[in-house]
Amino acid sequence: MLAVDHEGGLNLCHRFTGSDMETYGTVDGGIEKQKLARFIEDRADRTDKGCSTCRIRNICAGGCYHESYAHFSDPMKPTYHYCDLMRDWVDFGIGVYGELIAGAPAFFRITSCLGGHSANETLETPEPESRPRRHCG
Ligand code: SF4
Numbered sequence: 001m002l003a004v005d006h007e008g009g010l011n012l013c014h015r016f017t018g019s020d021m022e023t024y025g026t027v028d029g030g031i032e033k034q035k036l037a038r039f040i041e042d043r044a045d046r047t048d049k050g051c052s053t054c055r056i057r058n059i060c061a062g063g064c065y066h067e068s069y070a071h072f073s074d075p076m077k078p079t080y081h082y083c084d085l086m087r088d089w090v091d092f093g094i095g096v097y098g099e100l101i102a103g104a105p106a107f108f109r110i111t112s113c114l115g116g117h118s119a120n121e122t123l124e125t126p127e128p129e130s131r132p133r134r135h136c137g
Helices: 033-044 065-072 080-103 106-113 119-123
Strands: none
Touching: 080 106
């Protein structure tokens, strides 16, 4: 997802708008797809980086581009300064998922079929099994 700045430039995200970081096209000219693809591929390259052995590398992928840019002036550098936080956060999410799938598996069946209904509606429903099943193919 790209973010548009006040001059119509396409930035990696809203945090890059107004920065000195290069843009990846314009609203009028479109996305510079090859340039953007090269950035993403280079950033994903784990050669000689600590990420190559990290257990959450396929989720974190080196962290936030702008965090790297702001902290190291280099959007290519992994965000090593909060790796422990990221691992704790992923562990927490996986733990919650495990508890939900073991204790309330219907939660995932219902939320995947909700369509336009809100998540709150599902959470406030005391007995999800009593709701009519929607088949979402
Ligand atoms: S947590 Fe750190 S080492 Fe692991 S993928 Fe993210 S930036 Fe790389």
